[in-house]
Amino acid sequence: MTSIPTAQQQLDFIAKIQRLFAEGDFSATYKYALLIALTEIAVESDVQDGRELVVSNRLIADKFIELYWKQTTPYTSGLPETIPGVLAQNHGVQAAIVNAISEFRSTYSMGINTLNAAKAHEAYRSLQGKVATVVSAQPLNYLQNYGGATHAFIYARDKGQILLLPGVVYCLRAFQGLIQQLARARWVEYVKSHKDNRSIVGQAGDLESFMFETSRANLMILGKLLRKLDGHHCFYCGVVMQSTDVDHFIPFSAYPRDLGDNFVLAHASCNRSKSDNLASLTHLENWLERKQQKQDDLQSIASEAGFIFDSQASKSVAHWAYSSALNAQGSAWVRSQSYDLISPRYLTAIER
Incomplete structure (x- = not known):
């Protein structure tokens, strides 16, 4: 095992x-x-x-396509002084990645209405290659430039890939919340301040939701499909539900990426009580068992509802979330007003 970065290095x-x-x-x-x-x-x-990590440009391109996919559709604020339109993403002509995704969606519009369907299409690899080329030529080339100089503190470049330097993966994991919060806030601010977006955005307050969050329509579809799979019992308390909420098992506030098997159905009261907390060991074990036993069904549901499905990624996210909470001596939600101190047993359950 490679030593983790010191507190000063972090x-x-x-x-x-x-x-x-x-x-x-x-x-x-x-x-x-x-x-x-x-x-x-x-x-x-x-x-x-503190180990290094080799990351292909194509994997980064996949992430870019996921991030920009929704933003290639017109944003509608609903305000009377605005007009629907695709948001501008740079100060010159429309961003090349937005154009590439838009062209792909237009060309294959008959058979593709979700990102999952796009990834399954034979032409997706070509789109991925185009985006990887842009990523390599632009943000990978310039991200580490500031203060009038290049500071290669995140990665070193190689043909078709980058190397995240020693200690960087650890730091990115440790500061994920801060980095993502800053990046998303600055991204929204950039879009709002762009002169070409003023007639589209106006004074709308839901721009961040449009740019980064799953639509309510997709969540409704997901909820209906999960009810067919899991029945009408609350995932947490087990009581039959008349109406249901779709809950992020690993809270969206902790990790704002929607993965298909991270969703469960819950009473509104359980959902509100759990809020942004991690769930207790019993709930975690039930979630892991469900992931394993119903993986094919969950993958099919995610695809139909328009969500990314990556079982290993969601398990890694869970391990990261509970590890972080363990290091912070955090507690997990059991039920309303009941919490359990997170212990190494949580990580053992995930690692089985």
Whole structure:
């Protein structure tokens, strides 16, 4: 096992990230997308110490396509002074990645209405290659430039891939929440302030939801399909439900990426009580068992409802979330007003 970064090295890393946001040149939204992509790749990897990690440009391109997929559709604020339109993502002509995804969606519109369907299409690899080329030429080339110089503190470049440097994966995992929050907030701010978006956005307050969150329509479809699979019992308390909420088992606030097998059905009261907390060991074990026993059904449901399905990624995210909580001496939600101190047993359950 490679030694984890020292406390000082971690502080140095996040200080450089903050300088990157303060002093870097953000003339397009690509750098924000790259920072989000790299944090997701780090969290979803199996690297839990100070090891390096090789990441292909195509994997980064996959993340970019996922991030920009919804943003290639027109945004409608509903405000009387605005008009629907695709959001501009840079200061020149429309961003090349947006154009590539839009062209793909237009060309294959008859058979593709979800990202899952796109990934299953024979032409997807070509789209992935186009996006990887842009990622290589632009954000990968310039992300680490700030203060008038290049500071290669995140990755080193190689043909068709990058190497996340020693300690970087650990730091990206440790500071995932801060980095993603900064990147998303700055991305939304950029889009709102772009002159070409003013007639589209107006004073709308739901722009972040449109850009980064799953639509309510998709969640409704998912809920109906999960009821057919899991029945009408609350995942947490087991009582029959008259109406249901779709809950993120690993809270969206902790890891804002919608993975198909991270959703469960719950009473509104259980959902509100659990809120942004991790769930207790019994709930975790039930979730892991459900993932294993119903994997094919969950994958089919995710595909139909328009969600990404990656069973290994969701398990890695769970391990990361509970590891972070364990290190912070955190507690897990059992039921309303009842919590359990998170112990190493939680990680053992995930690692089985």
